[in-house]
Amino acid sequence: MREAAPRPLTVPLVLAAAALTFAAMALMTFVWWTASPIVGRLYAAVRIAESAGLWLFTGWGRYFTTVPAGEPFAFLSIFKSSVPFGVAASFATAAIGILAYRKRSTRHLDVVLGTPKGGFTAATILREMVPVLPHASIQAAPAPGAGVSAPNTAPTPAAASPNPFGAVRDLRDNVAVSQAQASLSWPEAAALALLLDAIAPVVDRSRPEALLKAAWKAARRVPADRPAPPTAMEQATIQAALTQAMSELTERSVPDLERAHEAVAVAGSTHDVAAALSRIAQSCGRLRVTDFAWLFTVDPLLHTEIVTAQ
Incomplete structure (x- = not known):
């Protein structure tokens, strides 16, 4: 009898992660409810440090630094004051992600060394080698069923122009x-x-x-x-x-x-x-x-x- 395939663990893992997240949020909310006089001071110090002191000039900065020592902070204050930082962090994360994606799409080795459009042919390889090996000539790909190579498709040599400087009296002009x-x-x-x-x-x-x-x-x-x-x-x-x-x-x-x-x-x-x-x-x-x-x-x-x- 064929054994049943093991059940994917994706759904249980997601549910477990969600349960842990909500449990952590509930724990932090309880700590804030019971010990806001202490946690609020630590929270204010962190905000002041990460904003290089600019947070002191905001309304929430003045609120957290003017509440008397030992007095509890408003329950919703920590949540409301975190919204601007969360929005700024979200935009910063999105910008970094976009820049990383563009770099990955244009400068990664997998892209630079990837197969060119139409695949690797003699013409595409030689065209890339011409700047390094200028004497290499680009040959056209042979037609299907042809037994010989197609004629050279290198640019037709340009005719020499007449010397326009022979009639110039002073070449320093x-x-x-x-x-x-x-x-x-x-x-x-x-x-x-x-x-x-x-x-x-x-x-x-x-x-x-x-x-x-x-x-x-x-x-x-x-x-x-x-x-x-x-x-x-x-x-x-x-x-x-x-x-x-x-x-x-x-x-x-x-x-x-x-x-x-x-x-x-x-x-x-x-x-x-x-x-x-x-x-x-x-x-x-x-x-x-x-x-x-x-x-x-x-x-x-x-x-x-x-x-x-x-």
Whole structure:
């Protein structure tokens, strides 16, 4: 004969907990009824301590501190005076719970390392690895039943823009430089600004750091099939950084900047400018190819011109 399944203990435990709770409340009520002159003083001390003395300025604070010693307190006084603290504690507990839930939902390891939408595929894994391994190419998933891989869906290399700075008479002219760079794409402008800063670093490092951050953000938003422009603030950050890197003279190496200006003035295209500046930066020992990893996802040819400079 099959034995009967054990009865769940949930209901008896709940009933037992409720009975103990009501018994404890009855006991505390009896203690308050019989010993309120002593318990009231202790209660007032606790309230004053936990409110850093602010409770003394409330009506209940004045009541509990003005009753003569040895006199009993009103029976309902302890219950009514506890209502504001209970409400405040409830809101604080709810706020902490909401913050904890949001953190658990967005920053917990189970979420960060969880399965992405659509599952783990070669494309999703490589897309996450591109910032670290810029030479990795994202391949499209093969069609069902196909025996070969689909063609590479990496972004189409952008054509090099004509060098707009060859016609600028003085590259230290902020207005002329700002007007000339209007014809550049944002990856070209950002790459040239980083190369110029590598050759002759500016003293204020906040702008190059903001430029690199804006470039990474814009590159991560680029879909696999079409480039997306950066936001207006990112575009302004990139343009301001290029203008500063080309024309700022404060505490910079003027000879190195002059070499950069000569290369910029004679190059035929922006890719030629990038290659020439990369060689100068490499000769100065300040070319950091990791600063240009973001460029591979938006302009692979320009990225190649920089990282293969000799």
